[in-house]
Amino acid sequence: MRRGRGSLVVSFFVQGVTFALLVTRIPAVQDRYGISDALLPAFLAAVPVLAGVGSVCAGKLVRRVAPSAVLRWAQPVVLLALLAVGAGEGLWQVAVALGAFGLAVGALDAAMNMLGVSLQQAYGRSIMLGFHAAYSLGGIAGASLAWAAVHWDVALAVSYLAVVVVVLPAALLGSRWYVDGERRTAEGPAGRAGRAAGTLVPLCLVMTFAYIGDSTVSNWSAKYMTDVLRGSEELATVPYNAYMVTTLLGRAVGDLGVRRLGAVAVVRGGAVLAAAGFGAVAVAPGPWAGLAGFTVLGLGLSVLVPQTFAAARDDAEVARLNVFNYAGFLVGSPLVGALGDAWSYRGAMVVPLVLVLMTLRYARSFDGQPDRYGGGHERPRTVDVG
Structure with a gap:
């Protein structure tokens, strides 16, 4: 479980870097593709809308495959979509790249948090905030890298490529040790019972x-x-x-x-x-x-x-x-x-x-979360029999 926890920390960190690199360079993306101020809100709104679709699809997909499998393919797609945002030439290319980014990032966010919640239940104590701390650290790192690229006038595509070349292998290597834990679905929960x-x-x-x-x-x-x-x-x-x-x-x-x-x-x-x-x-x-x-x-x-x-x-x-x-x-x-x-x-x-x-x-x-168990051996299925 320690390896699974460490690999998931890496995944959260990489996602923080990736998302920060996109949102902090929106003006550069707009300039590269000549996106007008009137059209820019539509492009920006499309990403969270498609991310919501991706999240719903991930919820259905994990009924058949493990969340780790969803995360294992979604994170590389997000990174490659970011690279495509910086490397395209035409408006249709950035539209396709942002669409792929939105769909994949929705699946990625859902799968990461599924693994985080299942690991927390397996540990029997609160560890979820630590994963999101790694995301925040990644956001700070990504914003700092974006600032450096602007400060030294590095081309958008080059700055994205430099980051993806480093973090994509790290994410792929870390994905070897993802831990799914017990499968937890509304139809047949292995942990706490589902609810209406x-x-x-x-x-x-x-x-x-x-x-x-x-x-x-x-x-x-x-x-x-x-x-x-x-x-x-x-x-x-x-x-x-x-x-x-x-x-x-x-x-x-x-x-x-x-x-x-x-x-x-x-x-x-x-x-x-x-x-x-x-x-x-x-x-x-x-x-x-x-x-x-x-x-x-x-x-x-x-x-x-x-x-x-x-x-x-x-x-x-x-x-x-x-x-x-x-x-x-x-x-x-x-x-x-x-x-x-x-x-x-x-x-x-x-x-x-x-x-x-x-x-x-x-x-x-x-209330009722497994956040105050004494040790990792105590499972969320523990029942008070009076």
């Missing part, structure tokens, strides 16, 4: 709220710092980096918190911290106060997504929850932008504040 789809709604809402908050930071923090708080363009690049760093820190220590305090307490604490961060951003008198708010946000939001996946009881639930990851990403940025233009960007920050606070209402849905 309607009872999954609270977790789906929490996933959506968390990603609305995350997309608010990633898409609007720089504009908020310059246009609302009157910070410099240089300072405007700092909030997202600070957010990513504190997200990494929160996830790095989050498993210990779940083991000591339980999942419900950690989720509640994360929701309160995230709401406090959005509140600080909304009322910040200047850029440094706003930066502090975005920093606190990272600590709060960091625990919500991993714990939502960890609350899933079978592979089908993981795949369904993963769809709401993309739903939140799709809704968050346009919602904040529309409110900011129609009302004010300070007021728009109240919306994700309220949504993450609503997580408190659903925190009990995270």
Whole structure:
């Protein structure tokens, strides 16, 4: 299981690098293919929509094959699709590349989290946040590599090729040791019993709220710092980096918190911290106060997504929850932008504040996870016979 855990950490890290390299180089992609500002939102929206489709397909596919098999083919496809985004010439080529990226990344995200949840159940203690910490570390590394490519004026295709040449062999090598654990399906669960789809709604809402908050930071923090708080363009690049760093820190220590305090307490604490961060951003008198708010946000939001996946009881639930990851990403940025233009960007920050606070209402849905077992030999199937 240790090898399986280590190989999955590598997979999460590689995915963090890959996704960061795509989203941080969108302006370069737009320039390379001559994508107009009017057409760009359609291209960007297509990726999470197709990722949702890919996640649903993965949920059906794992009824016949192991999640490790899905992850083993999906990760190379994602990396090659990224390479195609940087190497194409025509508009149709980038459309096909982004479409392949979206479909494969949805399957990849679902399969990674399926393996993570099954490993956590096998270990009998919280380890899920550690996987997502590796993803955050990969995101920081990917964003740093993107900055270096821009700083030294490295061509988009060359910068992507240099990264893929290194991480693709690492991902393929690591995939040899994936561990599926016991198969967990709604039809015949080997772990905790499955549940009716309607009872999954609270977790789906929490996933959506968390990603609305995350997309608010990633898409609007720089504009908020310059246009609302009157910070410099240089300072405007700092909030997202600070957010990513504190997200990494929160996830790095989050498993210990779940083991000591339980999942419900950690989720509640994360929701309160995230709401406090959005509140600080909304009322910040200047850029440094706003930066502090975005920093606190990272600590709060960091625990919500991993714990939502960890609350899933079978592979089908993981795949369904993963769809709401993309739903939140799709809704968050346009919602904040529309409110900011129609009302004010300070007021728009109240919306994700309220949504993450609503997580408190659903925190009990995270109860009953196998997060406080004493040792790895204790299985989630342990039954209290009175």
